[in-house]
Amino acid sequence: MKMVFRWFGENNDTVTFQQMKHIPGVEGIAWALHDELPGAEWPMEKILEIKEQAEQAGLHIHVVESVNIHEDIKLGLPSRDKYIENYKRTIAKLAQAGVKVICYNFMPIFDWLRTDLYKEASDGSTALFYEKSKVNGLDPFELVKQINQNSDFTMPGWEPERLQHLTALFEAYKDVTVEDLWDNAKYFLDEIIPFAAEHDVQMAIHPDDPPWPIFGLPRIITSQDHIRKYLQLHDSPYNGLTLCSGSLGANPDNDIIGMIHEFADRIPFTHIRNVRVFDNGDFIETSHRTQDGTVDIKGIVQAFHENDFEGYCRPDHGRHIWDEQCRPGYGLYDRALGIMYLWGLWDAYRQVTTIEGKKVQQ
Template identity: 80%
Template sequence: MKMVFRWFGEGNDTVTLNQIKQIPGVEGIVWALHDVTAGEEWPMDKIMEIKAKADQAGLHIKVVESVNIHEDIKLGLPSRDKYIENYKKTIAKLAQVGVKVICYNFMPVFDWVRTDLHKELGDGSTALFYEKSKITDLDLFEQVKRINENPNFTMPGWEPERLGRLTELFDAYRGVTEEHLWDNVKYFLDEIIPVAAEHDIRMAIHPDDPPWPIFGLPRIMTGQANIRRFLKLHDSPYNGITLCSGSLGANPANDIVSMVHEFADRIPFTHLRNVRVYENGDFIETSHRTQDGTVDMSGIVQALHMNNFEGFCRPDHGRHIWDEQCRPGYGLYDRALGIMYLWGLWDAYSKGSHTERTVVQR
């Protein structure tokens, strides 16, 4: 398991590269050009700026999250070919600086949805919260305003230029079904996977967050059966998934441990975090510790270890603790604590495996 840490860039993140490199076992950053609009080709000079900063800190840039998919690709419009060509050119550029994994998603309009960015937990910390009853009556325009009220930090998936077209986008998706989305993602893969293979970059689609249709928009990356169907669209190691325990874990019916065992060779990247799901369908993000949520974090790490996972892992959303002022879900302290918990599990399973081998040898 190779540990990495998401970084939003200088001036766009409260966490510094110097702080990241002090977290034990962290080898690289998970990055993106957040000021480049979805569908545009990434400029090489901006890519090199990120590489230079990471090199100076002694961190690699092998994982990109995300090269966003233009909505015209998801909608299957004739204009998608132009944006797919830009995507191919970006893949080629990223290969030049050593990128090995591109995380992306195929969620219409929204990358993720929460109703409260700072819901207080019993210990006084705050976290991202999803209140099911509020979704039906949620004022999307007010939510966009609330999420982007701090112009100093971009919120991935809620970029102002995209969400300024909310009415237009919802009109465009009227009548688009899950099967349409399946057709459109296959078209995208048919074009992209050969290019990714040529440049030795593994594409890793992120599950939908939350993993069910929302606001009348279709969603397809929701559980084990759909992931299986997706991977069969292109039976190639370059067509993989980002296993996100938090996104998938919002639906208690998802058996993430089983997914690790079934899809192990198609998981180049993992997002590991915990959530607590309530009986009414609400959920809140918690610490990474297994007993603090409803996701079997220890079982997931054990399954990764059993399958000799050598891909990249990052701690996903953390709580906001110790009065840290940060982008919602992306502070330093709780994610660093999460890394140490994940390493503790990994080391314990490694020690157990060594002991078992020693006993067998005797």
């Protein structure tokens, strides 16, 4: 298991490379050019600038998170071919710079969604929170009206540039079915995966967060069956999965440990984090410790160990603790604690003893 740390760039992140290096076992960053819009070809000079900065700090740039997919590709519009070509050129440049894995998602309009970025827990820490009834009661077009009437309005998890185009985007997706999205995903994969294989870059789809439809928009990476179907759309080791325990864990019906055992050879990258799911469907993100949430983090790390996982791993969203002022979910302290918890589990599972010439797991 190779540990990396998410980084949003010098102007968008409070965590420095030096601080990352203080965390035992962190060897690289999971990064992106966050100022490049979806569909744009990434400039080589910007890629090499990040590479130089990271390597000077003793960190690698093997994992990119994410190269976002333009909405025209998800919608299946004729213009998608132009954006797919840009995507290919970006892959080629990233491969030249030494990138091994590209994490991405296929969620329409927005990536993740929460209703509160700073929900207070009983211990006084705060964390990202999802209130299911609040989302279920929102009409997307009424939401757009609120946004247009209030320039300060924000939605947790929605990039400002996307808020400007919400009306047109929701209109565009009005008649798009789940089957349409599957067809458009296959078109993308059939174009991208052979190209990625030529450049020895593994593509790793991230599950939908949360893993169910929202605002009537189709979502397709929500369960073990859906992941299996997606990986079979283009059956190649370069069509892989970013196994995110927090995204998938928001639905307690998801058997994440079973997914690891089934898809082990198709998981080049994993996000490990915990959530506590309530009976009404709400959930809050917790510490990484197993008993603090409803996701079996111990079992997840054990499953990766049993499958000799050699891919990249990062702690995912952390709580806001010790008065840290940071990007919501992406502070230093709780994610550093999470890494040490993951390493503790990993090292415990690595302990073996020899009994009568046989290695036995302790």
